[in-house]
Amino acid sequence: MIFYFLESKYRKRTEHYIQQYTDYELITILGEGSYGVAYLLQHRKTKEQAVLKRLKANQLKPTSKQRFIQEMTLLQELQHLPVPKFIASGFIGDAPYFLMSFVDGYTFEKAIFEQQQTYSINDTISITKDLLYFVQQLHEKNIVHRDLRIPNVLVADDGLHIIDFGLATNIDAYFNLHGVKNPKKAPHPVSDLYAVGHFMLFLLYSIYEPQAKKSTTWQQELQLPVALQHYIERLLTIKTPFQNASEALQALQQLRVYSEH
């Protein structure tokens, strides 16, 4: 309850801050997660849009602040990649924030669940190649994103953009994958490859028509060409995992699927 009041106080404070101390107008709240709030702003003169991301009031403990600052630092290190452009940072009261460019596009979550967009096998493969190309470059910088979910991958006119580096971290070269059942949070390349596997399944399920007979697994439901199923199983570590993103990308480039849904 106390955090509810604190957060509403921070909302007002943020609105006041934007009005008084920035060159932007507040347009709307774009999204709110468990740890941050993203505001859409518009520059008063240039009319360019930007996003202000602020740490939420219930997350003002040192560990969350540190994570937030790390997210911002990583974003600045990755400016050569298709990520939002870093503009500025500061504090609103005790809450750190940063300002970044607005990606004028839509997330895959929105495309699939709100716009009912469908993705064929070929579409999925082509989009995944772009995503893996990004992942490959990210891993070359020794960073894993660890949250490559459909709400964090956006499509704009100039291609894919990746947001939300809140869980990103440096790759731990000594991390032992042995015995790790769910590699989602591993500080290891396999974490992003695993997420790419799930990303592909979300796209492929967009063309799935539920059958009367109850199926149990995605393999049974989707009935994908064998090579593609095998490929996704490797991403999901059900079969021998790929060593790294380059190997996964190369394998996808060589993948031949003969049946098209």
Ligand SMILES: Nc1ncnc2c1ncn2[C@@H]1O[C@H](COP(=O)(O)OP(=O)(O)OP(=O)(O)O)[C@@H](O)[C@H]1O
């Ligand atoms: N630079 C941006 N351009 C366009 N939209 C953005 C941008 N940054 C954030 N958004 C939108 O705001 C939403 C929330 O942003 P973000 O995922 O960074 O916040 P979060 O608090 O970390 O959320 P979560 O806890 O759900 O991961 C995103 O899903 C996206 O729709």
